[in-house]
Every structure is written in structure tokens, then in C-alpha cells.
Amino acid sequence: MRRIARQPLPSVTARALVKRQRDADDGRAAGTLDIKQTWKMARRSKPLKTVDATLRAMAGSRERCMYCCDSHGTDIEHFWPKANYPERLFQWSNLMLCCAECGRFKGNRFPLNNEMPALVDPTADDPWEFLDFDPTTGVVVARFDPTANAESPKGVETVRLLQLDRREALNDGYLKTWRRLVATVEAVLNQEQPDAKMLMRALVEADDHELLGWCLFGTGQRVAPFLNLHTQWPEVWAECVDALS
Ligand SMILES: [Zn+2]
Structure with a gap:
């Protein structure tokens, strides 16, 4: 994993996302928002194609999944899952490029710690502050913090959720x-x-x-x-x- 710098979106795309979020929020307030369908329809639109291309550019020339850095990033993923946090459905800072396997493991699971994500966000965190690597086995593990005399809780949750220690x-x-x-x-x-x-x-x-x-x-x-x-x-x-x- 690596820290990924989030690039700004073109202003026309950023405005389109804000508008879509406003519409989704209105739909939610009225009790008519179908999250899956709204996302499916939006996914085919030009602004979301720009989002997809920007995420790929951020991920680097190999276009790898931002979580595992192993498989090809196949789709846009919501860091805060869209099913539970529709108020972040079109929030740029919530959109990531993810592989099918990481997407499946993560699903709608999203552990919190004091209301903050207990999962490494590679576009906001330096992953290696929370994670460690075992060069004898190739396994990514939680980083041990000698001051706290414990493994990093965020590292532990990230490894557990994405099953980073169980993928041969x-x-x-x-x-x-x-x-x-x-x-x-x-x-x-x-x-x-x-x-x-x-x-x-x-x-x-x-x-x-x-x-x-x-x-x-x-x-x-x-x-x-x-x-x-x-x-x-x-x-x-x-x-x-x-x-x-
Ligand atoms: Zn992945």
C-alpha cells in the first residue's frame, strides 16, 4: 500500500457531483432514494467517467486496487459504504478505486473507532503508520506500536477486514x-x-x-x-x- 495523493476533479465534474449529492439528499429526505439504482444510473454518466479516470490516474500506471495494490482496480468503491452512508454517495473524498476481491471482503462493513474510520484510507493516511510487512512470509500485518505496547487498532481492523493475512x-x-x-x-x-x-x-x-x-x-x-x-x-x-x- 502507499499514500495516494487525491487529485482535484475538474470543476465541472466537482459541481456535477455536488448537484447529484443534493438530489440524493432530497430523495432521502422524501423517503424516495433508491441508493443502488441512483448509483447505477450515475455510474454511466460523464462526471462519473471522469471520476473513474481520475481515480485511475491517482492509482498510478498499473491502475492497481488502492487497498491491496495487487489486483487491477475494477470499480469505484465507497470508503464509507453507500448503503449506510448515502450522504457520502457522491462525495469525492469518499470514492476509491478497488478490486473485486477487496470490494467483496469490505462489502458494507465499516468499523468505527470514536466515530472515526477504523480502516486505513490510503488517500488520507500513510498506510505504513498502521501496517507492517513481514518479509519472511509476504504478509501485511498490523504495525506494533512500542509506546502503546500494542498493535495499531486501525492496522488490525484493516488487515482483518480486507483479509490481508489470508490471501495466498x-x-x-x-x-x-x-x-x-x-x-x-x-x-x-x-x-x-x-x-x-x-x-x-x-x-x-x-x-x-x-x-x-x-x-x-x-x-x-x-x-x-x-x-x-x-x-x-x-x-x-x-x-x-x-x-x-
Ligand atoms: Zn484489492
Whole structure:
């Protein structure tokens, strides 16, 4: 997973969403809102096509699901589920690109903690503040917070809800990506003077599952060979961190 910067919508699209939300709110007040049908009809409209294209651009060239970063993002997903939160049906900040599997696991489930989402929102959170990666198994787990002496509650809920620790193909994919990243760093460790720009290009190319955030900002920076890169080549490390920030 990685932090995704939410791009602004073209103003005409943003206005169209506001109008659709107003109409939906009116329908809800009148008791006539059919959420599924309203969404189905809107989904074919030009503004929602623009929303779809903008989400794909945000997700990056691979157009991966924003939750698992493994499968192709196939549809627009409501972070706050539309069935329970129709007041967010057309809210831009509530729309994500999601794969069929994550969509199925998430469904209408949406745990709250003090009325705030207990689920990582990759367009608002840095996922690796809450999640961790186990390089021996390829499993994404909740991050342990030594200050609280407990796993991150948001991380725990995210892993549980999206079943990130129970998807074999997903874990295999993450493991392959991790091995590619390891090989890329190991290849430069013994060079006389590694070139940070070339290294970053190779790392981004190898990073099929958006693991670089974990390697450079998450607990991965304390794991070999990223730890070695940090200690042996601090300037190269700093440049790589800067490039990903
Ligand atoms: Zn997914």
C-alpha cells in the first residue's frame, strides 16, 4: 500500500457531483432514494467517467486496487459504504478505486473507532503508520506500536477486514516484489559510488506492490538490505527518501 495523493476533479465534474449529492439528499429526505439504482444510473454518466479516470490516474500506471495494490482496480468503491452512508454517495473524498476481491471482503462493513474510520484510507493516511510487512512470509500485518505496547487498532481492523493475512496469491505477490527490491538494493551496495537517481528508478520499477513506503519510511528501514543502504550510503539513502516523499 502507499499514500495516494487525491487529485482535484475538474470543476465541472466537482459541481456535477455536488448537484447529484443534493438530489440524493432530497430523495432521502422524501423517503424516495433508491441508493443502488441512483448509483447505477450515475455510474454511466460523464462526471462519473471522469471520476473513474481520475481515480485511475491517482492509482498510478498499473491502475492497481488502492487497498491491496495487487489486483487491477475494477470499480469505484465507497470508503464509507453507500448503503449506510448515502450522504457520502457522491462525495469525492469518499470514492476509491478497488478490486473485486477487496470490494467483496469490505462489502458494507465499516468499523468505527470514536466515530472515526477504523480502516486505513490510503488517500488520507500513510498506510505504513498502521501496517507492517513481514518479509519472511509476504504478509501485511498490523504495525506494533512500542509506546502503546500494542498493535495499531486501525492496522488490525484493516488487515482483518480486507483479509490481508489470508490471501495466498496476494502474499506471494508481495514476497516477489520484496525479493526484487532486495536484489535491486544488494546490487548497488558494493558499488564504489551508487547513483541515487538510478537506484530510485530501478526501485520504483521493481515495486509492483507499493512496498517502497515500508522500506524507506516504515519499519523496513531497519531491515537488511535497506538498513545497510542507510548506514553505508547515508547521502544516497537521504536522496531516495526525498524522492519518494
Ligand atoms: Zn484489492
